[in-house]
């Protein structure tokens with residue numbers, strides 16, 4: 001009797017959008033990353049600079065470690081893990097916005113930035129502030145101006161995220177503090193080399209780009225990095241033994257309103273046989289540059 005071999009498939013999971021707006025979000029890259037992730041999907045996905053979570057939410061691993069230096073985003077995700085519902089009023093109105101921003105900064109100063117109230121305010125500010133930016137001054141105070149959007153659809157009930165986040169851990173700190181397991185699949189997406197880099201009160205300079213590549217190059221398991229394809233970034237990754245390819249990316253949020261396509265580098269290491277996927281046509285939304 002013929003035997004039909006069926007490929008083992010993951011149970012279908014409901015799609016979840018990234019809950020925050022995030023500069024440099026990589027949702028568009030998920031189809032490309034999924035082809036590499038597929039053969040490693042039983043392992044843990046580590047995003048050391050997870051930002052808006054577009055990639056982890058797009059790949060939906062069972063086990064993940066999502067880390068970012070932005071403590072407010074991480075606190076917000078930890079609330080989502082517990083089943084988060086926003087009760088405070090949210091208005092797309094200028095004076096309401098500045099009052100909420102001042103209250104958020106009071107909580108930052110008084111040590112209340114991991115509270116339910118701070119997480120609610122952080123979400124509101126992220127939706128209502130200019131261009132979804134998350135920018136802080138040197139004292140760590142949120143200083144993004146009002147966004148002047150026509151209409152905003154606020155989410156209040158984030159309980160659909162509980163199931164997705166169940167096997168995930170969240171960490172807030174510098175990427176170098178993460179303890180990797182040898183078979184972790186690491187996807188790293190640092191701030192761009194030459195652009196807006198102020199996601200937290202610390203900036204991400206060239207020495208951080210170098211620290212990151214050295215940290216990634218020490219990992220014996222699979223690594224994928226995306227970054228803006230400046231000459232020196234591409235050269236840096238090639239010098240550390242990464243395979244590199246250039247893709248053309250849609251520019252989602254930039255600080256000066258520029259939405260022209262950007263060249264992005266994908267640098268990979270230790271992907272094993274998943275590299276065969278390179279022979280396949282480019283995933284939708286990703287155009288290879290020559």
Ligand SMILES: C[S@@+](CC[C@H](N)C(=O)[O-])C[C@H]1O[C@@H](n2cnc3c(N)ncnc32)[C@H](O)[C@@H]1O
Nearest residue numbers: 024025026049051052053054069174175189199
């Ligand atoms: C381009 S964004 C990541 C976007 C994310 N891949 C997404 O799709 O939403 C870069 C992130 O790096 C974080 N970051 C900057 N310096 C860091 C550091 N030293 N350690 C960990 N995260 C850092 C920023 O807070 C920011 O969220």
